[in-house]
Amino acid sequence: xxxxxxxxxxxxxxxxxxxxxxxxxxxxxxxxxxxxxxxxxxxxxxxxxxxxxxxxxxxxxxxxxxxxxxxxxxxxxxxxxxxxxxxxxxxxxxxxxxxxxxxxxxxxxxxxxxxxxxxxxxxxxxxxxxxxxxxxxxxxxxxxxxxxxxxxxxxxxxxxxxxxxxxxxxxxxxxxxxxxxxxxxxxxxxxxxxxxxxxxxxxxxxxxxxxxxxxxxxxxxxxxxxxxxxxxxxxxxxxxxxxxxxxxxxxxxxxxxxxxxxxxxxxxxxxxxxxxxxxxxxxxxxxxxxxxxxxxxxxxxxxxxxxxxxxxxxxxxxxxxxxxxxxxxxxxxxxxxxxxxxxxxxxxxxxxxxxxxxxxxxxxxxxxxxxxxxxxxxxxxxxxxxxxxxxxxxxxxxxxxx
Amino acid sequence: xxxxxxxxxxxxxxxxxxxxxxxxxxxxxxxxxxxxxxxxxxxxxxxxxxxxxxxxxxxxxxxxxxxxxxxxxxxxxxxxxxxxxxxxxxxxxxxxxxxxxxxxxxxxxxxxxxxxxxxxxxxxxxxxxxxxxxxxxxxxxxxxxxxxxxxxxxxxxxxxxxxxxxxxxxxxxxxxxxxxxxxxxxxxxxxxxxxxxxxxxxxxxxxxxxxxxxxxxxxxxxxxxxxxxxxxxxxxxxxxxxxxxxxxxxxxxxxxxxxxxxxxxxxx
Numbered sequence: 001x002x003x004x005x006x007x008x009x010x011x012x013x014x015x016x017x018x019x020x021x022x023x024x025x026x027x028x029x030x031x032x033x034x035x036x037x038x039x040x041x042x043x044x045x046x047x048x049x050x051x052x053x054x055x056x057x058x059x060x061x062x063x064x065x066x067x068x069x070x071x072x073x074x075x076x077x078x079x080x081x082x083x084x085x086x087x088x089x090x091x092x093x094x095x096x097x098x099x100x101x102x103x104x105x106x107x108x109x110x111x112x113x114x115x116x117x118x119x120x121x122x123x124x125x126x127x128x129x130x131x132x133x134x135x136x137x138x139x140x141x142x143x144x145x146x147x148x149x150x151x152x153x154x155x156x157x158x159x160x161x162x163x164x165x166x167x168x169x170x171x172x173x174x175x176x177x178x179x180x181x182x183x184x185x186x187x188x189x190x191x192x193x194x195x196x197x198x199x200x201x202x203x204x205x206x207x208x209x210x211x212x213x214x215x216x217x218x219x220x221x222x223x224x225x226x227x228x229x230x231x232x233x234x235x236x237x238x239x240x241x242x243x244x245x246x247x248x249x250x251x252x253x254x255x256x257x258x259x260x261x262x263x264x265x266x267x268x269x270x271x272x273x274x275x276x277x278x279x280x281x282x283x284x285x286x287x288x289x290x291x292x293x294x295x296x297x298x299x300x301x302x303x304x305x306x307x308x309x310x311x312x313x314x315x316x317x318x319x320x321x322x323x324x325x326x327x328x329x330x331x332x333x334x335x336x337x338x339x340x341x342x343x344x345x346x347x348x349x350x351x352x353x354x355x356x357x358x359x360x361x362x363x364x365x366x367x368x369x370x371x372x373x374x375x376x377x378x379x380x381x382x383x384x385x386x387x388x389x390x391x392x393x394x395x396x397x398x399x400x401x402x
Numbered sequence: 403x404x405x406x407x408x409x410x411x412x413x414x415x416x417x418x419x420x421x422x423x424x425x426x427x428x429x430x431x432x433x434x435x436x437x438x439x440x441x442x443x444x445x446x447x448x449x450x451x452x453x454x455x456x457x458x459x460x461x462x463x464x465x466x467x468x469x470x471x472x473x474x475x476x477x478x479x480x481x482x483x484x485x486x487x488x489x490x491x492x493x494x495x496x497x498x499x500x501x502x503x504x505x506x507x508x509x510x511x512x513x514x515x516x517x518x519x520x521x522x523x524x525x526x527x528x529x530x531x532x533x534x535x536x537x538x539x540x541x542x543x544x545x546x547x548x549x550x551x552x553x554x555x556x557x558x559x560x561x562x563x564x565x566x567x568x569x570x571x572x573x574x575x576x577x578x579x580x581x582x583x584x585x586x587x588x589x590x591x592x593x594x595x596x597x598x599x600x601x602x603x604x605x606x607x608x609x610x611x612x613x614x615x616x617x618x619x620x621x622x623x624x625x626x627x628x629x630x631x632x633x634x635x636x637x638x639x640x641x642x643x644x645x646x647x648x649x650x651x652x653x654x655x656x657x658x659x660x661x662x663x664x665x666x667x668x669x670x
Contacts, residue, residue, distance in 0.1 A: 121503040129576050137580040143519050143540035161539040161548040164519030183555045184403050199502045204514030256535035258527040264515045390524025
């Protein structure tokens with residue numbers, strides 16, 4: 001028996017909040033004006049020579065008082081994003097239409113609200129090392145915290161899980177939700193990713209010597225590492241109805257694989273990435289030639305970009321226009337897959353092939369058609385790549401209905 | 403809406419439960435349960451360089467995965483996988499948070515690499531050379547049911563055998579007080595779309611409401627209540643107690659008031 005073909009799903013609503021904008025209008029305006037949201041790291045009292053993509057409004061966004069136990073930067077960022085572009089209303093309307101048990105929640109994150117634990121460890125009881133009494137592990141730190149919060153916030157009772165695949169997490173959330181809808185377990189799903197700044201990732205990537213000292217420059221010949229950002233991005237996925245507006249955005253295919261190579265370094269030839277791209281194209285029933293633009297994972301580390309360029313060349317050739325929006329947003333880790341799916345959706349609607357910001361001299365050795373300037377052109381099919389620690393790979397094919 | 407699969411292999415590890423054979427006896431009531439400290443097997447499937455970098459939670463998960471795949475007599479490199487855990491490597495998390503609370507903030511690259519929730523999926527894929535899709539899910543106390551649902555959905559949509567591994571290990575002090583887990587526990591199932599020579603049982607799962615049944619043995623029930631991965635024990639007990647053609651019906655705890663109701667039939 002072969003794998004069942006899954007019909008396309010529609011992104012009935014979507015929104016993104018990152019350092020380049022709170023909500024879709026501001027985000028698209030930033031893409032159009034080539035605005036980079038990165039700045040020298042001033043997060044907390046962190047002393048790491050790098051730049052960050054921060055969402056300052058996340059720090060002050062209140063949660064409704066009845067959900068106080070979930071209060072942390074990660075859930076404030078989720079709440080801020082949920083309030084944009086009518087998403088909360090659309091999700092609640094889906095719960096009314098399908099029934100709350102028929103709407104799932106699948107989100108990706110890498111560090112959830114671990115910042116609360118990091119801070120609690122600085123406030124340990126001197127006598128016995130206890131954590132402060134106000135520390136709420138379940139509400140903040142646990143990887144399920146944001147899914148738990150959003151289920152309650154939106155009144156959803158369907159299947160739910162946090163998808164944890166490091167920097168491929170929220171791309172995989174789309175794949176998990178797609179299978180759940182395909183299998184008939186849910187009729188719709190709130191999918192996305194939320195990841196926020198914390199000490200673990202800033203000091204952690206610093207320890208691996210993977211942070212750029214200034215704003216990252218993906219695919220540049222002189223690229224020297226990544227910049228960490230934070231973001232929340234969501235989509236409401238449903239089965240595509242028989243008639244759709246021509247500018248409706250569809251999830252056409254998902255492809256996943258594992259590198260089986262190394263915990264923190266990609267396969268040098270991008271073999272796992274290549275398999276994921278091929279599976280995504282196969283799932284979408286598209287030839288590589290149908291792809292108009294590739295939103296690269298493009299972190300800006302020498303080895304990541306090299307491996308990805310090989311995978312893209314091997315699958316889509318060297319002519320397809322591509323760029324990494326991480327030059328504007330930084331690497332938003334577990335939120336990156338969802339953020340870039342939403343950015344790709346905005347670009348599909350606007351007919352915009354976005355420039356890769358920060359990149360001055362494209363690395364000719366990578367052999368891809370990397371965009372350093374915005375281009376306006378009809379756009380129908382986009383491939384979005386996400387790869388993570390543990391060798392997790394996930395690629396999405398998005399397209400317009402028309 | 404029900405989701406079905408054949409169970410082709412089972413792996414278990416917990417206090418006093420070194421493998422599925424022992425666990426099945428205990429769960430059948432054929433042997434007394436004694437939650438004694440039990441030695442984890444060495445992660446011999448890992449390359450030496452990786453073995454040095456792994457903590458107990460990785461060894462726990464790999465041990466049950468190996469046992470289930472051996473039972474199913476399948477090539478692990480060919481299996482898509484689903485991993486489910488409430489908390490990843492808690493000891494590693496404690497070390498990182500401790501280091502970050504010091505003024506020097508010295509982070510070990512290996513500790514950071516191991517901080518990802520999908521570390522077991524990464525080590526497993528490297529150990530067996532599996533380039534197949536792999537999920538790692540967390541749903542707090544409902545993580546086992548979330549993993550089982552995802553694996554059954556995978557079997558239904560991809561129509562190929564899938565490895566499910568659920569595991570949890572306690573946090574050390576002081577996180578243990580904020581998230582007390584009673585013990586280390588791991589469970590693995592190889593689930594297949596078609597009946598094969600190694601098929602032990604057929605399971606059919608539906609999402610339902612209501613509480614999962616308490617286990618008769620108070621110490622097993624304490625284990626079930628005390629570790630998210632051990633929420634699998636009612637299903638394991640049903641798998642251990644199959645006789646004749648009569649199906650057994652049980653359920654495992656899911657989110658809030660939900661449960662996965664599972665009908666289990668022997669493959670005689």
